[in-house]
Amino acid sequence: MKQTLYLVIPCYNEEEVLQETAKRLLEKISFMMEKDQITRESKIMFVNDGSKDKTWNIIEELHSKNNIFSGVNLSRNKGHQNALVAGLMTAKDYADMTISLDADLQDDIEVIDKFVEEYYNGSDIVYGVRSSRKTDSFFKKTTALAFYKLMNGLGVDVMYNHADYRLMSKRALEGLSEFKEVNLFLRGIVPLIGYKYSVVEYERHERFAGESKYPLSKMLAFAWDGITSFSIKPIRIITGLGFFIFAVSFVALIYSVVVNLRGNTVTGWTSLTVSIWMIGGIQLLSLGVIGEYVGKIYNETKKRPRYIIADKLIEQVKKDN
Ligand code: UDP
Ligand code: MG
Numbered sequence: 001m002k003q004t005l006y007l008v009i010p011c012y013n014e015e016e017v018l019q020e021t022a023k024r025l026l027e028k029i030s031f032m033m034e035k036d037q038i039t040r041e042s043k044i045m046f047v048n049d050g051s052k053d054k055t056w057n058i059i060e061e062l063h064s065k066n067n068i069f070s071g072v073n074l075s076r077n078k079g080h081q082n083a084l085v086a087g088l089m090t091a092k093d094y095a096d097m098t099i100s101l102d103a104d105l106q107d108d109i110e111v112i113d114k115f116v117e118e119y120y121n122g123s124d125i126v127y128g129v130r131s132s133r134k135t136d137s138f139f140k141k142t143t144a145l146a147f148y149k150l151m152n153g154l155g156v157d158v159m160y161n162h163a164d165y166r167l168m169s170k171r172a173l174e175g176l177s178e179f180k181e182v183n184l185f186l187r188g189i190v191p192l193i194g195y196k197y198s199v200v201e202y203e204r205h206e207r208f209a210g211e212s213k214y215p216l217s218k219m220l221a222f223a224w225d226g227i228t229s230f231s232i233k234p235i236r237i238i239t240g241l242g243f244f245i246f247a248v249s250f251v252a253l254i255y256s257v258v259v260n261l262r263g264n265t266v267t268g269w270t271s272l273t274v275s276i277w278m279i280g281g282i283q284l285l286s287l288g289v290i291g292e293y294v295g296k297i298y299n300e301t302k303k304r305p306r307y308i309i310a311d312k313l314i315e316q317v318k319k320d321n
Pocket of ligand 1: 009010011012013014049077078079080083101102103104106211212213214
């Protein structure tokens with residue numbers, strides 16, 4: 001039986017690309033409807049992430065002309081990940097499956113059929129994985145690789161060369177909604193949901209208009225969030241360092257005593273050296289242990305809302321679970 005698909009597209013200052021994106025997605029989705037791959041209730045849902053330009057006006061206009069276009073308007077800019085979750089959590093009440101993609105259509109939309117096929121074959125999550133990074137700059141390529149390596153080294157399970165182009169079934173989305181953390185790093189969380197998954201490869205294109213909304217500063221913040229909300233290893237490293245220095249302090253202790261017994265030291269040197277090492281070691285060790293607890297508390301306490309929805313443009317009744 002065919003099912004309902006929602007495309008979820010976070011948009012931040014995308015007035016330059018939105019019309020064209022809407023046109024291309026409409027073609028694609030109409031084609032899939034005609035082929036009976038998806039129901040006619042399927043939608044293209046834009047999430048306006050507090051854009052400062054005409055993005056929301058364009059979404060409203062698209063919706064008024066054709067209600068296959070729906071919209072969610074966030075109260076302010078909350079960043080790509082939160083905008084995406086806002087869209088997915090809204091779509092989950094109406095759709096059987098969602099596909100998230102960027103407004104600039106850098107992710108090849110021709111593989112949407114393959115995603116849906118995999119879904120019908122029983123996958124709850126389908127990851128879009130880039131087959132090459134030809135269009136990325138050398139800088140972006142190397143930093144992306146370094147980031148994946150680092151994440152894996154820190155024990156976070158992420159899919160290599162997968163961004164946020166993925167299909168999720170309704171029950172995978174329900175699983176996602178159970179993750180209440182504020183520091184959201186979807187690429188790390190989605191594998192934790194479980195269920196059967198599959199991978200579809202695609203080529204990534206250049207942005208066809210406008211500029212990247214991910215400057216270096218946002219990219220770094222994103223990477224840092226990814227690490228600190230998934231791993232307390234950095235804190236463990238401090239603890240380890242503490243242990244190490246504490247151990248070294250014993251060597252320093254023996255050395256200082258030996259030098260002292262041989263009588264070639266100034267008065268007070270021995271006690272000073274030993275205390276510097278010992279106290280330094282103990283301090284670092286304690287800091288690490290405290291940090292471990294602070295890290296735990298930090299992960300649990302911040303129960304702030306991830307986004308606030310200001311307006312919704314969807315003309316469809318919610319599905320029962
Ligand atoms: N985006 C967003 N909020 C932000 C920044 C970006 O919703 O604060 C959206 C943006 O509109 C686009 C997607 O996230 O649909 C990816 O952004 P972009 O294409 O600029 O990133 P890049 O492809 O350069 O990594
Ligand atoms: Mg892009």
